[in-house]
Amino acid sequence: MDLLVDFLPDLLTGLCVTITLGVVSFVLGSVVGALVTVARISGSRVLRASAAAYVSVFRGTPLLIQIMIVYFGLPQLGVEIPPIPSAIVAFTLFSAAYLSENFRAGILGVDKGQWEAAASMAMPYWRTLRRIVFPQAIRIATPAVGSRFVALMKDTSLASAVTVVELTRVAEGIGTSTFRYMEALLLVGLLYWGINTLLQVGQQVLERRMRRAYA
């Protein structure tokens, strides 16, 4: 407990950084993921193949490697990004790959009769996606997307590897200066758990509201 009091400012800063990393990357990842999904279901073979390759690469390589490439690797090519933004870039690209899979599953989960009803009334493709398919796909995808958000929150601890002072790094710092690693790590573990419990409650509320809206 005294740790909590002694290091409160550090912990609060770390908490803010962690939440920022998670939320910003999730939002940006959703936007990029949606674009990737649109490419994956598009009529263009080149777009489809590039999107599939993107997803395959970012799902098939360790997130830590991706983060380190952005922070340590890119400067060699003349691209220097500060720690927090480079972590956000990596988290965004990484979660976009997973989210696009969730979105795609949502779209494929929409009954084929919905497409046919829209087609039979001459509704254009984009309008069908926007008005008919997306609203239903989002409902189908929400549980998986929620889990992805929670997973991302935990993954942000990897940003400590590129000098970002987020919760995990703060815990390490407390550990080194007090040699009370156990308490420090348990404490931030508890904080992650708290954030994710809130996220899960939020998701449940959202899902319940979406179910109600149909009836």
Place this chain on the structure above:
Amino acid sequence: MIVSVRDLHKRFGDLEVLKGVDLDVERGEVVVVMGPSGSGKTTLIRCLNLLEVPDAGTVRICGHELTKRSAREVRRRTAMVFQQFNLFPHMTALQNVMEGPLSVRRVPRAQAEPQARELLARVGLADKCDCYPAKLSGGQKQRVAIARALAMKPEVILFDEPTSALDPELHAEVLQVMRELAREGMTMVVVTHETAFAREVADRVVFMDGGTVISQGPPSSFFTDPDHPRVRAFLRLVAS
């Protein structure tokens, strides 16, 4: 001629489903399509709005030859009522009916809404405007689907077994709506096994078997004096 089909062929892999179908439908005509399961009835009417792409033959709707290019134009002049309704579950009955006018016909909302309410009233659902499909019975859903079809102001409505997914006691309310449409002069192509409806409402019954039309005629002669043994066998089966 609103619909004119010539020598239509369609296969799914090795299975040849339509083997040269000819069909003409005149303005204001009600054509009922009957035939055993698997004879190609659904495939035929899905070819009329290009939900299935035929392999050979021609389909003309209101003078337009149906091709990938003309599909949108043709679909604006036709409407389809599905066996499984295919209502949009995230929209109320009213929104379902307004969607076509808003999205496709570009009618301003201020006009589309009263028109949609009127259509729902016409199918007996004035009090269900704000219900989501999940709250409606099968018969009510199908009537919303008919109102949604009408909202497109189609030249012809295609029905694929509109009562087959319904409990028997709900058939009548849907058939009643269709009967009224027929009386008002709507051109309709109806795949159905409802012989009573066909006898009363159809101008012509078309019988399909094995991917071709093997018999057709006015219901008076089709039902009382079938000219083909397969038709006689089928009618006995449906009657029992």
